[in-house]
Amino acid sequence: MQLTQLPLPRARWSLPLFPMHRHVRYAYIRTSEDLKNSSRRIQIMKNILSFVNVRALFIFVIIALLPAAARSQKPASLPSQTLMSKLKWRCVGPYIGGRVVTVTGVPGNNHLFYAGTVGGGVWKSTDGAEWENISDGKLPGPSASIGAIAVAPSNPNILYVGTGEADIRNTVIPGDGLFKSTDAGKTWQYAGLRDTHSISAILVDPKDPNVVYVASLGHVFAPDPNRGVFKSTDGGKSWTKILFVDNDTGAICLVMDPGNPGSMYAAMWEAIRRPWGLSSGGPGSGIYKTTDGGAHWTNISRNSGLPSGVLGRIGLSIAASKPEIVYAIIQAKDGGVFRSDDAGATWKRVNEEMKLRQRAFYYMTIYVDPKDPNTVYAPEVDALWVSHDGGRTFTKLKTPHGDNHVVWINPDDTKILLEGNDGGATVSTDGGKTWSTVHNQPTAQFYHVNIDEQFPYHIYGAQQDEGSFEGPSSHSGGLIPFGAWREVAYGESTYAVPQPGDPKITYGSGYYSIFVKHDQRTGEFRSVSPWPHYQEGLSSGELKYRFGWTRPILFSPANPKQLFTTAQCVFRSDDYGATWNQISPDLTRNQPNTEIPSGGPIDLDQSGAEVYPLVSALAVSSLDANLIWAGSDDGLVHVTTDGGKSWQKVTPPGLPESSINCIEPSHTDKQTAYLTARRYMWDDFKPYVFKTTDLG
Structure with missing residues (x-):
């Protein structure tokens, strides 16, 4: 940009701010002489401020206000860590809740609630309408995945929180133990069990807050x-x-008779x-009972009336008003809802409907009303089901x-329910007829984020179980309102990608082969899948093309008309x-034993999340449209220098089998690229970062 010398006081801008540029541009003003008095400086600034609404812009450096001699000096370089330390995080939204698998209230206080999110820590509400985070920067550990919460019945200021969820999706975030607060969440201390990884339940003795029981599923990806x-x-x-x-079997549910x-x-x-994939069920699964605080346990899994075959995930609940009544919801070929009226000695199947036990690894919980032993709740995929006849029928x-996933029933007023689902925590005060919103807790799990070239730039992302959104990075009102976020293409786990030059058009994927183009102006969704044959429920080995749960979508930075997936x-x-x-050909290991049906010996569970292996990372050089890097989620790396006509395997020799999750080519040297890989699915939590300076 050529800067023109202008007379004072009529200052003019050469302002390349409003055309679409990704990088921040600076606005310069040059005068015929250095400004020497403050009144003239103020006049210049008034001219500037009358032109630009600074509330919605970054703070620009106006170098014309500096003496010419100072402008000619070369600025001293600062270490990158010094620069990075000045960056601060801010929440830009959207205010949408994410998955909650543990909740609790406080008996005696009908307005106090706690919720644990699987990626956003612990939240507290004093009215059921607004939520406050009470763990960020306070939990003395790195994990924000909460699997269990308990309040000590004898002292409501004492809380225990277990990290690591036990609804074991393949994207599960491991925990780092148990934490305790003695001041209702103001401060926290480490309380042990660092290596349990997945805590599913916490029980506190009703009279002694120091007596605590914890159920651990342990490491999810290994014995x-x-x-x-x-x-x-x-x-x-x-x-x-x-x-x-045994090492293959963990504790998924733990319940206590509050009177004993x-x-x-x-x-x-x-x-x-x-x-x-996943294997749910086996000879280790079962129901155990103790009557002496855990000193001795009895396996009651084969008591009269219970399923005779292989068992999977099981949920349990004791009727507080009549503790000899116990309910179990059981994953089995002849599973369903079972009821015992004699403290587990005998059982009867009262309901066998699949609507209550589908996708068992992700649900399979049951809760009894503390006052009415015949009122039972069963959270599931499409509803919170309730029965008022002892489990025989559900509405x-x-x-x-x-x-x-979970519901807490207030023992003092059983119309007050606190429920957790994939959209957050929600409260009902009328027995489930109406509920509070989940758009009041910014705990969403975003798989990926993208940006466009608008000013201010917009942010694009896909949220688990919500779909994809875009919104501005800043707003004239300061706080970015929820209404500023818009729906884009497409699914919950996609890369949401704006079209270069026209960000109103976005591209995104869904389950299996779904791949769509969305025009925000018209609301139109159009399929643009390379292989539109949708084959839901098939295993990886049965698919012609293994389109994964979250697969790369990108435009070439060197040729913006080229779209890749x-x-x-x-x-x-x-x-x-x-x-x-x-x-390209198949760029994975393509091992048949990794492309088998998923779910286990009882039920198959093939929603698309287990499609494997695929090309999980893809990058095109900004310096050469024919230079393309590809990494697979079974640990191979390939590169082509001729636009895909030929490919060379360049897997780093020190990298064990892993999932390649990012490749970043250098912006200044075609020979250089950076690679990151993760191995948490191999029960290895070390970081893996590689660099090449010779094309691998």
Whole structure:
């Protein structure tokens, strides 16, 4: 930009701010002489401020206000860490809740609630309408994934929080133990069990807050000795493992008779995740009972009336008003809802409907009304189901969001319900007829973020179980309102990608082969999939193209008309998705034993999340449109220098089998690229970062 010398006082701007540029441009003003008095400086600034609404802009450096000699001096370089330390995080939204798998209230206080999110920490509400985070920067550990919360019945200021959720999706975030607060969440202390990773339940003795029980599923992706039930009698200073089956079986549910705290039931679940799938169920699964505080346990899984075959995930609940009544919801071939009227000695199946036990690894919980032993709640995918006849029939309570996981029933006023689902935490004060909004808690889990070239730039992302959104990075009103966010393409786990030059058009993927183009102006969704044959429910080995749960979508930075996506190979479109070319062979290991059906010995669970392996990372050099890098989620790296005509395997020799999650080519040197990989699905939590300066 050529700067023109202008007479004072009529200052003019050469302002390349409003055309679409990704990088921040500075506005310069040059005068015929250096400004020497403050009144003339003020006049210049008034001219500037009358032209620009500074509330919506960054603060610009006006170098014309500096003496000419100072402008000619070369600025001293600062270390990158010094510069980075000045960056501050701010929440830009949207205010939409994310998955909640644990909630609790406080008996005696009908307006106090706690919720644990799987990626956003612990939240507290004093009215059910507004939520406040009470863990950010306070929990003495890195994990913000909360699997269990308990309030000590004898002292409501004492809270225990277990990290790491036990609804074991393949994107599960591991925890780092148990934490305790003695001041209702103002401060927290580490309370042990660092290596349990997935805490599913916490029970506190009704009279002694130092007696605590914890159910641990342990490491999800490997056999692990940290599975089972643990007990502390000193408030978390020390722990004893009181129930253990084997390294493949963890504790998924633990319930206590509030009138007799030595009487408890535990549900043990044999389950393990692999990068390519899930196995739910096996000989380790079962129901155990103790009557002496965990000193001795009895396996009651084969008591009369219970399923005779392989068991999977199990949920349990004791009727506080009549504790000999116990309910179980069981994953099995002949599973369903079971009821015992004699404290577990015998059982009867009262309901076998699949609507209550579909996708068992993700749900399978049951809760009894504390006052009415015949009122039972069962959270599930499409509703919070309720029965008023002892579990024989269930009707829907429509919550604000699907994928329901947990409910707390106020023992003083059982019309007050606190429910957790994939959209957040929600409160009902009328028995489930109406609910509070979940658009008041910024706990969304975003898979990826993208930006465009508008000014201010807009942010694009896909939220787990909500879909995809875009919104501005700043707003004239300061706080970015929820209404500033708009729907874009497409699904909950996609890369949401704006079209270069026209950000109103976006591209995104959905389950299996779904791939769509969305025009925000008209609201139109149009399929642009390279392979539009939708084959829901098939295993990886049965699919022609393995389009994964979250697969790359990008435009070439060197040729913005080229659109790319992947399956086990790479596809390119030169006409915005109207037609496609496959430009690579299979770039994965393609091992048949990793492409088998997923779910386990009882039920298959193949929603698209287990499609494996595929090209999980893709990058085009900004310096050369023919230079393309590809990484697979089973650990291979390839590069092409001729636009896909030929590919070379360049996997780093020191990288074990892993998921390649990002490749970033250098913006200044074609030979250089950076790579990151993750191995949490191999039970390895170390970071892996590589650099090449010779094309691999």
